Amino acid sequence: MANVKTGITLFSLGTPYLKGELDLEGVIRTAAELGAEGYEIVAAQMIPSYPYVTDEFVEFIEKCREKYGIGPICYSANMDRGMLRDRDLTEDEMVARAITDIISANKLGCTVMREQYLLSPHGLERIEPYAKSYNVHVGIEIHNPESPITQSILDYVEVIEQTGSKYIGFVPDFGCFATKPNKPYWDRALAAGATVQQLEKCSQLRYDDVPMEEAMKIMESDIEKCPALGGALNSMYGFVQFKKDCKAELEGLKRIMPYCFEMHGKCHYVDENLHEVSIPYEEIVPVIAESDYSGYIVTEYEDEGGYDSIEQTTRHVAMVKKLLR
Structure with missing residues (x-):
């Protein structure tokens, strides 16, 4: 059976941090107060x-570890491929940046590092000896619109299985299992004049896998009257996609579970009944609990809707603990 701990990525408390309401020590202290057993630090x-x-x-x-009882368990790296004005970074340059991040993760005592899939499967293979040398398990984040069954992720699986390494793998983000529209985007469109009927029509187009250009044409007259509707529809085809169900994706998760070093517990809105309205945690957590996974589910609150980040993070941690019982 699984050995799952709950953690928090400090990104969840990014809004009060950026507003100056909490300094970094305050963010770490708050994470401890909310029940985190460890935290992911967003390096950049x-x-x-x-x-x-x-x-x-x-x-x-x-x-801070001595004062609050928790420390960093994952180093969240940023692969900024577009950092130069005139060109993208080459693979050699991205590999060099990833190696620097591995060294930094090790210095902080992190044995897990979240890497982004801008680093190619070949690039991941190239950094494996460094990950092993520094005892840092590098996981490619599986982020919506990718999922455990999309080809780009399966390309990483092939490399991981070919190497047989225990130091390269994945950090799945639960947003890739979403089965309902994103509440913050939905509410924002309503506030800007869209109707529930219009949004439901948009979501049905997404459920029916209507291509984005065709969906935009179908909704063209409505979007002209309410431009915010276009933004909501566009989001349904971007980083907040959703499907009728996530059964196939969860089967894919089962396959890659031996290669998972951490789980990103993405949440956009957790209600007072401890239910995430667009991501089916009631289906996801049992899959993990019934596996041999040993690691953290790290709360990652995506602050898009203006809700209280501390309240949302508190609810999410409580929800995960409840589902793990």
Whole structure:
């Protein structure tokens, strides 16, 4: 059976952090107060010397660990392929950045690193010796619109299985299992004048797998009257896609479970009954609980709707713990 712990990515508390309501120590303290057993640090957002880690920062993190009882369990790296004005980074340059991130993760004591799928399967294979040397398990984040059964992810599976390495794998993001429209985008469109009927028509087009260009043409006259409807429809074909059900994706998750180092517990809105309205946690968590997975489900609140981030993060942690009982 699984050995699952609950954690929080500090990204969940990014809004109060960026507003200056919480400093980094306050964010770590709050994560501990909310019941996190460990946290993922978003390196580019919260490490002043990123992509490097100074001795002074390590000392700060260790002092916070002593005070609040939790430390970083995952280093969330950022593969900024477009950081140059005139061109994208080459694979060699991205591999070099990933190696730097592995070294920084190790310095912070993290044995897991979240990498983005801008790094190719071949690039992941190239960094494997460094991951092994520094004892950092590098997981490619499986993020909506990708899923455990899309070809781009299966290409990584092929490399992982060919190498037989225990140091390269995945960090699945639960957003890829969404079965209902994103509530913040839906509510934003309603506030801008869209009707429930129009939004339901948009969501049905997405459920029916109508191509995006065709869906836009079908809704063209409605979008002209309410431009926000176009934004909502566009989002349904972007990073907040959803399907009628996620059975195939969950079967795919079962296959790659031996290669998973951490789980991103994505949430957009958790209601007062501890239910995420678009992502079927009641189906996802049992799959993980019944596996041999040993690691964290890390709460990742996507602050898009203006809800209270601390309340939403609190609800999500409570929801996961409830489902794990």
